[in-house]
Amino acid sequence: MNVSEASKQTGVSTDTIRYYEKEGLIPIIDRNESGNREIDEKILRRITFAKQMRAAGMSIKALKQYIDLVDDSEDNTVRQKEILREQVAAMEERRDDIQFAINHLNYKLEHYEDHMKATEAELRELEKK
Template identity: 40%
Template structure:
């Protein structure tokens, strides 16, 4: 199938599929005699796997590292698990930071008259 059909099947844009191929998140896709990509079911599996890993919070760099380990074989399963645990920790830290931001914004909203208005009165005009 061509890239537009692969994009439709995987819900990944054609540009993203080309990018994934260029940086090695998916193996090189076979091309027909005209140079047009001809995606197989296995190619779609790779695209879907990469999309799911990205949506699970893995950065491009960590996903490349993960796939490098994967290609080295089953002996890297502990290292792959460790990489996923590290990514989970990074995500938990990011969530905690965002929770703090949300709490500060909630405080400003809940105390607008007592907190924000006096602070705003201390600001100079732009004019």
């Protein structure tokens, strides 16, 4: 199948598929006589894997390290788990930051009349000076 068909099947844009190939997240895709990429099941599975790991928040750099370990003939389980643990920690930190922001906004909503209105009035006064 071509890149457009693979894009439809995986939900990954054609540009992203080309980027994944360029970055080594998926193997180099064979081309037909016309120079068009010919994507097989192996490549589709790699595209889907990369998409899932990116959706889990993994950076391109970390994903490349992980995939290199997967492709290595050695048993890299320890390092692969380490990368996954690092990813969990990073996502938990992002979650905590998001939760802090949500709590802050909820506080602002709950105290809009007695806090936000006064703060906004102060900001307007400062703009007049």
